[in-house]
Amino acid sequence: MADVDADVIIIGSGAAGLTAALTLAPRLKVVVLAKSNISSGSTAWAQGGIAAVLEPGDTFESHIDDTMTAGAGLNNRDAVEFVVENAPAVIERLADLGVPFNPGEAGGERWHLTQEGGHSHRRIVHVDDATGMAVQQALEAAAAAHPNIHLVPDMVAIDLITGRHQDSPAADPRRVWGVYACDRETGHVRRFTGRATVLATGGASRAYLYSTNTRGSTGDGIAMAWRAGCRVSNMEFNQFHPTCLYHPEVKNFLITEAMRGEGAVLKRPTDGSRFMPDFDPRGELAPRDIVARAIDHEIKRLGLDFVHLDISHKPADFITGHFPTIHKRLLDLGIDITREPIPVVPAAHYTCGGVLIDLAGRTDLPGLYAAGEVSQSGLHGANRLASNSLLECLVFGQAAAADILANWSGLEPTPSIREWDESRVTDSDEEVVVHHNWREIRRFMWDYVGIVRTTKRLERALHRVALLRSEVQEYYSNFRVTPDLIELRNLIDVADLIVRSALSRKESRGLHYTLDYPETLARGEDTILPPAPAK
Structure with a gap:
């Protein structure tokens, strides 16, 4: 397959990348690269939902305060305000694209809203317990139908193309012109070039032995941007999801935060007693870092392999209605959550740090933008508030695209770029x-x-x-x-x-x-x- 030159190259096909592509497509030709198949990123696996102020009595200020509290005072307030205030609009955009958010009760609110740890109101709009999949499918269908968007699967990004890869000695070594990527099908390296490049590659949680993420979450965008000349921030803040299924046959199935929001409690398997009230007055609704440390403490103190998450005290139809995906998956594994607790352990889940960006998604390098988990926008601070992640992807994917459009006339055409040099290497035998x-x-x-x-x-x-x-x-x-x-x-x-x-x-x-x-x-x-x- 030949090299490709487009107006904009987007690396990543999840919520951030596809949102950027759909925003750009009315005016520009866009290429979206996926590491595996188009749906293989983290977006499709997000169970919980998207946080937005939609309930009477809730306020932007409350959502901002909850985000800042969870972030332990390290958030950038401007970024938090920007995301929170844009949240209702991006939810409307998803609804217009056909995302079937769970409806509210007749005569009540438009959508059913749930509550998760760290939130002071019910503000999580969702599609059962598979919100990410519904969002991915809607965005992907819209992108696939647009003539200006070219979706390219099975492209493993290697390095960003910069002025260093031009033949001109006058080239700006910091200017980004696209990416070299390895074609899984052929094994050869291809050039994808454009006037602007958007990183939407996700996080780095597969750096850990236990993770809720797909295999592709290896920090590619963070590493490429850092090697190319970007500053990276707050990488020490790795969020461990408190409740990942502990099972010998399944390694990365998470149990959504929303289950605790709907009344599930954490218990010691030894005697069935609750332990979260011993660690925080908010109990199971404490922020994730507190819950994860509490579980880790009990596992180590008692010499356990796991703790129990129990929602079986709720009516069976309530459980199957709110968590059909989890119920079915666990039932296939021999666990009936309407009758028994779920064995869970913490697992690496979300990278709160990343490539530094501003409110327009701009990085340190001219021509390079970033959106979503690959970035450090200032939204999350030292800890991500539940259901703010898809929200960040949607808001910053749109913001990056808007900035590219606003400055398009000032972006010079793509120069001649050198081919990838394989003349001095051989195939590995080890x-x-x-x-x-x-x-x-x-x-x-x-x-x-x-x-x-x-x-x-x-x-x-x-x-x-x-x-x-x-x-x-x-x-x-x-x-x-x-x-x-x-x-x-x-x-x-x-x-x-x-x-x-x-x-x-x-x-x-x-x-x-x-x-x-x-x-x-x-x-x-x-x-x-x-x-x-x-x-």
Whole structure:
């Protein structure tokens, strides 16, 4: 397949990427790259819903306050206000695209709203317990039907194309012109170029042994942007979802926050007693970081493999009506949630840090935008409030596209870009090295950079990162790229960014908890790491 030049290149086909594409498409030609199939990203797996002020008595200020409280005072208030105030409009846009949000009761509110941990009101609009899938399907159908949007699956992004890849010595080395990507089908590298590029690649939770994310969440966009010259911020704030199913046959099935919002309680398997009231007066509705640490504490204290999440005290028709997807999936595994509790453990779920952006989605590099989990917009601070993630994707995907449109006349045409050079590499005959190192990274990140940290553990992790980086770089320099090798290289970079960010924070705040600095400082500041040294 040939190289492609378009007006705008979007890397990622989830809510952020497709929202940007649909906003741009009336005027520009857009190419959307997906790492696997178009629906393979994290959006489709989001169970809970989207937060927005839609209920009488609720206010923007309340949603802002809840977001700031969950973020442990590290949020950028301007970003929080921007997202919260745009939330109702993006919900309307999704409804116009055909997202079948659960309706409210006759004569009442337009949509059924649920409540989740950290929220002071019922403000979560949803589609049963599979909101992300409904959103993905609606956005994808609209994008596939638009003549100006070209959806390209099975493209594994390698590196951003910058002025360094031009033949002109006068080229701006920081200007971004697209991306080199490995075609899974052919194994060859293709150039995708455009006047503007949008990163919508998601987070980095697969850097950990246990994760709720799909296999593709390897921090590709964060690593590529950092290598190209972007600053990266707050990577120490890794959100661990408190309730991931513990089951030998299923490794990444999460149990939505909304279940606790509808009355599910956490219990010790040893005696069936609740434990969350011992940790926080909000009980099961405390923010995720508190709930995850409480579960981790009980598991370690009692020597357990899991704790129980129990909603069986609710009527069976209530449970199956609110959580049909979870009910069916667990029933297939022999767990009837209308009669028995669910075994759960925390698992890496969301990357609150990422590539620094402003309110228009602009990064440090000319021509490069970012939206969604790949970015650090200031919305989440030190901890993401439940159901603000899809919201961020929708608001910033639209904002980035709006800024590209507003400044289109000032964006110069794409220059001549060099082809990817494979003349000095060979095919690898030792793929076992890649797979072994992948497993090693995820294990030491879980053991040393998990829910509870210490300086000694973090220093051990940093040492392991340095050794693996040297080994992987040598491998990368001598063999043709493969999807697994690309992901491994990116995992090394994001693991390094996470560990160095965690070591630099001399306090416990939000999702970062260290036994060596258990107190929270009076004034919180973002952790900002400079870009990789230019090569």
